[in-house]
Amino acid sequence: LQISSAISFHHDVISHLSASEFHLLGLSEDPDLQRILFGLFLSMYLVTVLGNLLILLAVSSDSHLHTPMYFFLSNLSLVDICFISTTVPKMLMNIQTHSRVISYMGCLTQMSLFSIFVCMDSLLLSVMAYDRFVAICRPLQYPVMMNPRVCGVLVFVSILFCILDSQLHNLITLQCIYYKNVEISDFFCDPSHLLHLICSDTFTNNIVMYFTGVMFGFFPISGISFSYYKIVSSVLRIPSTGGKFKAFSTCGSHLSVVGLFYTTGLAVYLGSKISISSVMYTVVTPMLNPFIYSLRNKDVKRALSRLLSRAASCP
Numbered sequence: 438l439q440i441s442s443a444i445s446f447h448h449d450v451i452s453h454l455s456a457s458e459f460h461l462l463g464l465s466e467d468p469d470l471q472r473i474l475f476g477l478f479l480s481m482y483l484v485t486v487l488g489n490l491l492i493l494l495a496v497s498s499d500s501h502l503h504t505p506m507y508f509f510l511s512n513l514s515l516v517d518i519c520f521i522s523t524t525v526p527k528m529l530m531n532i533q534t535h536s537r538v539i540s541y542m543g544c545l546t547q548m549s550l551f552s553i554f555v556c557m558d559s560l561l562l563s564v565m566a567y568d569r570f571v572a573i574c575r576p577l578q579y580p581v582m583m584n585p586r587v588c589g590v591l592v593f594v595s596i597l598f599c600i601l602d603s604q605l606h607n608l609i610t611l612q613c614i615y616y617k618n619v620e621i622s623d624f625f626c627d628p629s630h631l632l633h634l635i636c637s638d639t640f641t642n643n644i645v646m647y648f649t650g651v652m653f654g655f656f657p658i659s660g661i662s663f664s665y666y667k668i669v670s671s672v673l674r675i676p677s678t679g680g681k682f683k684a685f686s687t688c689g690s691h692l693s694v695v696g697l698f699y700t701t702g703l704a705v706y707l708g709s710k711i712s713i714s715s716v717m718y719t720v721v722t723p724m725l726n727p728f729i730y731s732l733r734n735k736d737v738k739r740a741l742s743r744l745l746s747r748a749a750s751c752p
Contacts, residue, residue, distance in 0.1 A: 457540070457541050458538050458539060458540050458541055458544075458619065459538070459539050459541070459544045459619050459620070459621050459626065459631075460537045460538060460539075460619055460620045460621065461527075461528075461531060461537050461538075461539055461621050461623065461624055461625065461626070462537065462620055462621065462622050462623065462624075463528065463531065463532075463537060463623075463624045464624055464713075464716070471532050471535075474532060475529060475532045475533065478525055478528060478529060478532075478720065479529055481525075481720055481721070481724050482521060482522075482525045482526070482529070482720075484724055485517065485518070485521050485720070485723050485724040485727075486518055486521070486522075488724065488726075488727030488728060488731075489514035489515070489517050489518045489723070489726070489727050490514075490518070491727065491731075491741060491744070492510065492511065492514040492727045492730060492731065492737065493511050493514050493515060494744055495737060495740035495741045495744050496508075496510065496511040496737075496740070497511065498740070498743075498744055499739075499740035499743065499744075501736065501740070502736060502737070502740055505568050505583040505585075505588050506565070506568055506569070506572070506687075507736075507737075508585075508588050509561055509564055509565045509568060509588070509592075510565070510730060512561055512592055513558070513561045513562070513565070513694075513726065514726070514727060516554050516557045516558055516561060517558070517723035517726055517727075518723075519550070519554050520551075520554040520555065520557075520558060520719070520723050521719065521720060521723045521724070523547060523550045523551050523554060523625070524547070524551065524624065524625040524719050524720075525719075525720060527539065527543075527547065527625065528624045528625065531624075539626065544621075544626040544631065545607065545610060545611075545626075547625055547626045548606060548607075548610070548626040548627070548628050548631055549603045549604075549606065549607055550603075551625065551626070551627070551628065551719075552599070552602055552603040552606055552628050553596075553599045553600060553602075553603045554599075555653075555702075556595075556598065556599040556602050556603075556649075556652075556653045557595060557596065557599050558698060559653045559654070559657045559698070559702075560595035560598065560599065560653065560657060561592075561595060562657065562661065562691070562694065562695050562698060563656075563657035563658075563660045563661050563664075564591050564592070564595065565691050566660065566661040566664040566665065566691065566695070567591075567660065567664055568583055569664065569665075569668060569687065569688050569691060570664035570665075570667055570668055571583055572687070573668050573671055573672065573687075573688075574667050574668060574671045598652065598653075599653075602649055602652065602653065605645050605648070605649070606628045606631075606632070606645065606649075609632065609645055610631060610632075619634075621634070623715050624715070624716075625715075625719070627705075627715065628649075629646065632645070632646060654702075658699060661695055665688070665692070668688060672685060690729050690730045690734055693729045694722075694725075694726050694729055694730070697722050697725060697726075697729075698718075698722050701714065701717040701718040701721070701722055702718055704717065704718070705718050
């Protein structure tokens with residue numbers, strides 16, 4: 438008993454002194470489920486990458502889709518590919534090698550990339566809401582307000598803000614010497630989980646988390662809500678039912694993606710801590726986005742049909 442206590446104490450001291458690696462607990466420790474999980478997540482990953490690549494190809498190959506709305510959509514698809522590629526390949530490798538270990542630098546890199554891409558998703562969705570607001574509420578000014586230069590600046594500024602957020606997390610983590618534990622209760626290095634393991638100044642950690650929540654949660658949601666409030670007000674003043682339907686149909690896909698993204702995100706960070714919420718947020722949402730936009734958007738469906746027809750006719 439004394440030997441066991443000494444070993445346990447020694448392990449606790451080591452984990453509180455330094456961490457050269459972390460242990461990702463994953464979704465399940467049941468060995469019988471590992472094959473099923475591998476097949477399931479590999480399938481979802483391939484579907485996500487293929488679906489978003491098709492959106493990118495459809496937008497780039499069809500001149501009718503060279504508009505601000507589809508420019509932002511193609512950027513969202515690219516970010517979703519990077520988003521899911523940050524977490525799932527490492528999870529698949531861990532299942533295949535029967536290992537739950539991730540190095541300290543590997544965890545830091547994964548956390549940084551995850552922060553960048555999840556924030557980019559949030560900001561791009563708010564920029565797309567602004568685009569719909571200008572298109573419906575300021576149609577005559579739309580070509581000027583949403584010219585290619587403005588669209589490029591909006592995406593560039595979004596990237597800068599996301600890198601800033603990522604570097605804030607890195608700065609706090611790199612200054613940390615002590616950790617409460619080396620086990621992360623998820624299948625990837627979630628920034629919030631990693632910050633909770635830090636034994637140093639918790640006040641600074643909380644400030645960073647609140648800042649991140651406000652910058653990439655509250656502000657985007659407020660902007661989207663305001664944009665759609667103005668959109669609904671404008672659409673309701675349209676006399677014809679057909680005009681109202683046409684205006685609302687251009688926003689349906691975007692609203693569906695916004696609802697899916699923020700609902701699953703809030704489930705992770707404000708509600709449940711179980712890994713299934715993270716799966717919905719990091720895997721299912723990027724996978725469903727191309728289906729939502731292609732199934733509910735006639736222009737995208739037409740572009741995809743032409744793209745597939747050209748591919749089939751090639752010798």
